[in-house]
Amino acid sequence: MEVFLWFVPWEESITFIAVISVVAILYINGCAECHPPFRQKLYFWVGLVSLYIVSQTQFEYYSEHEFFMHRLQHVVLHHFAPFFIALSRPGAILFAGMPLEGKRWIRTILQSRLAQQLLAIVCQPVIAVILFDGLIFFWLLPSIHFIAMIDWRLYRVMNWSAIITGLMFWSLVLPPSPQKSAYRSAGCRIAMMLAVIPPQIVVGALIFFAPQELYPIYTLCGRAFTHLDPLTDQQIGGLIMWIPASMMSVIGIMLVISNELRQPKRVMSK
Amino acid sequence: MELWIQTSAVVFQNEYAPQFRQAVNAVMRQASSDSKYSNRLPNIWSLVYASASVRFLVFIILAIGLTGCKSEPPPWRLSDISGHLPDLEFSLISDKETQVTAQTLKGKLVLMYFGFTHCAAECPLAMTRLVHILQKLGEDADRVHILFVSLDPGRDTPPVLHRYLASFDSAHATGVTGNEEAIVELVKRYRSAYRPATDAGAANDISHSAVVYIFDTQGQARLLFSPADPDENLMSDLLHLLHESP
Structure with a gap:
């Protein structure tokens, strides 16, 4: 019973639950048709379930009321879960799981000029890197962070934007690279993952070494762990930005390299 | 830019x-x-x-x-949260054992504070400060009301709350309590921390917010008063709120 209570959402969001369930149903449907390998399915479910756990359980209470838990939530929303979802390349399977009407819609939208242009812009490596890192930093500006944590609408926007930019970035850089317009060479993808590391380290370090409380909102609205003092909380938050967030890039780079090594023919011909 | x-x-x-x-x-x-x-x-x-x-x-x-074309900065010295938190809305039992809603308090500035009577440090301190500032306001104090929301409904029955508030200023303060769901709902609405004590013995450990939520006479959330803000800031902002045209 106690365990069950942990899975009751602290702040239920119908939109979030609906989106996650629709994606899950589409994936199950698609799997029945495509029969992807087990590993691919595992990656997808790890990503999707971790998105759900950090957003729609009691975990959210802690991430609203403790800075380092908030950072942890964002590492999952922005790095960990999108990383795994992108790694499983669920696009084709989700598409296969759609009803006919939905497929037609998606095709029309994707083939429209606006969508094509938008995709071309966000898939541009420099823009993708700026979007991915810029978004974290934007929400961490102390005045913006204050409002985002107090206004539930902005809070939702913040979390959604983290998920969306995370998915865009990781699906662009992780192997195998999409073959069509979004194709980027392995070098380019490694460079992108390297490029997002230093800014995160700098901001993480700035937060870690800040002599005063940067985000008083947590003190104002009350901390989940009363015995942890505000500066320690902030420092742990900074470290979480500094280390695990950068680590995901390193894992991504290793995946790209190993993927390249597994295709000796193409490398040789170049 | x-x-x-x-x-x-x-x-x-x-x-x-x-x-x-x-x-x-x-x-x-x-x-x-x-x-x-x-x-x-x-x-x-x-x-x-x-x-x-x-x-x-x-x-x-x-x-x-x-x-x-930035307009003139507003006069607030406390944290301005206008438009970011929902309007005051609740229905709980007061320390005088009557039903209180946001409507009851319309026309008054409401200073809402989450606490509990067994709280050892922050709550009495915050209440003392608020009462002290209200005294300084003089006649204007009659248009300001302190809403003390109990986070410990198990032990804070209306009589207990009444006795507690009487030691501060019962004329300008109302203590409210109710069932746990109603209180959790109010806490969530204002994104305040609240973890009920796991066992009765450790009830002093209820975690709660330190902030005072300030609502204008229309029940709209306007400002946050943190313990770190000096009294004068609260005074000046309350006077501004009291004398702004609705």
Whole structure:
């Protein structure tokens, strides 16, 4: 019973639950048709379930009321879960799981000029890197962070934007690279993952070494762990930005390299 | 900001201006060409396409305009949260054992504080400060009301709350309690921390917010008063709120 209570959402969001369930149903449907390998399915479910756990359980209470838990939530929303979802390349399977009407819609939208242009812009490596890192930093500006944590609408926007930019970035850089317009060479993808590391380290370090409380909102609205003092909380938050967030890039780079090594023919011909 | 505008202007010149020029040229060519082509409609789509860049420019101009004409900064010295938190809304039992809702408090500035009577440090301190400031307000104090929301409904029955508040200022304060769900709902509404004590013995460990939520006479959330703010700031902001035209 106690365990069950942990899975009751602290702040239920119908939109979030609906989106996650629709994606899950589409994936199950698609799997029945495509029969992807087990590993691919595992990656997808790890990503999707971790998105759900950090957003729609009691975990959210802690991430609203403790800075380092908030950072942890964002590492999952922005790095960990999108990383795994992108790694499983669920696009084709989700598409296969759609009803006919939905497929037609998606095709029309994707083939429209606006969508094509938008995709071309966000898939541009420099823009993708700026979007991915810029978004974290934007929400961490102390005045913006204050409002985002107090206004539930902005809070939702913040979390959604983290998920969306995370998915865009990781699906662009992780192997195998999409073959069509979004194709980027392995070098380019490694460079992108390297490029997002230093800014995160700098901001993480700035937060870690800040002599005063940067985000008083947590003190104002009350901390989940009363015995942890505000500066320690902030420092742990900074470290979480500094280390695990950068680590995901390193894992991504290793995946790209190993993927390249597994295709000796193409490398040789170049 | 300036740098950004400069960069976008450069981007505009390099990326979009040629497209626009081409599109206009194409339309002009078609319009002025001989009869062989004149029955064909001018290529409107190329113009619309070019206008995407026009839209881009308009957006930049708007952005500059919006940031440029900043109005006078509001007089608040506390954290201004107008528009970010929902209006006051609750229905709980008061320390006088009557039903209290947000409607009951309409027309008064409400200072809402989450606490519990067994709280050892923060709650009595915060209440003492608030009462002290209210005393300094003089006559205006009658239009200000302290709402003490109990986070410990198990032990804070209305009589207990009444006795507790009597030691501060029962004329300007109402203690409210109720069932746990109603209280959790109110806590969530204002994004305040609240973890009920796991066992009765450790009840001193209920975690709660330190902040005082300030609502105007219409019940709209306006300001946050933190323990770190000096009394004068609260005084001046309360006076501003009391004397602003509704």
